[in-house]
Amino acid sequence: MEVTAAVSLLTFLLGLWGGHYFSLLRDKRKEYNDAADSMRKHLMAERAEVLHMFAAPSSFAVDQLLAMTPRRRRGRLRAAFEQYSAAKSNYGHTNTGGTFMNDLPEAEAALSGLIALVRRC
Numbered sequence: 001m002e003v004t005a006a007v008s009l010l011t012f013l014l015g016l017w018g019g020h021y022f023s024l025l026r027d028k029r030k031e032y033n034d035a036a037d038s039m040r041k042h043l044m045a046e047r048a049e050v051l052h053m054f055a056a057p058s059s060f061a062v063d064q065l066l067a068m069t070p071r072r073r074r075g076r077l078r079a080a081f082e083q084y085s086a087a088k089s090n091y092g093h094t095n096t097g098g099t100f101m102n103d104l105p106e107a108e109a110a111l112s113g114l115i116a117l118v119r120r121c
Contacts, residue, residue, distance in 0.1 A: 032068040033120045039065050040118045047111055065118070077117050084110040 042057050062081055069077050087107035 028068070029121050032065075035061075035065045035068055036118050036120055040115065043111065043115050043118060047108075047115065070121075073117070077114075080110070080114045080117050084114045086110075 039057060039061060042061070066074060066078055066081075084107075087110040
């Protein structure tokens with residue numbers, strides 16, 4: 001009788017812990033997916049605008065997404081953001097108020113690589 005009560009209590013506690021753990025994972029995944037969807041929407045709009053200078057994601061949004069990204073993908077995503085930022089640094093202004101890009105294919109490739117990495121879990 002005592003063994004049955006101990007086993008019942010143990011399985012109850014394991015179920016309680018497991019349910020809590022998996023609900024935390026689900027909530028973290030939902031938060032990441034919300035941040036990734038927002039960033040992806042922003043990057044897709046930027047691609048449609050042909051790398052418009054003022055469409056760059058804010059550093060807060062980038063940091064937030066990097067903080068939520070799983071460790072195994074964080075380094076690749078950080079490198080892609082850095083490559084993208086370096087490519088966007090080639091923007092400039094003309095006297096007529098327009099913008100120009102010194103190396104548009106490099107920036108487009110960096111943006112495409114970044115969009116491929118910003119995806120839902």
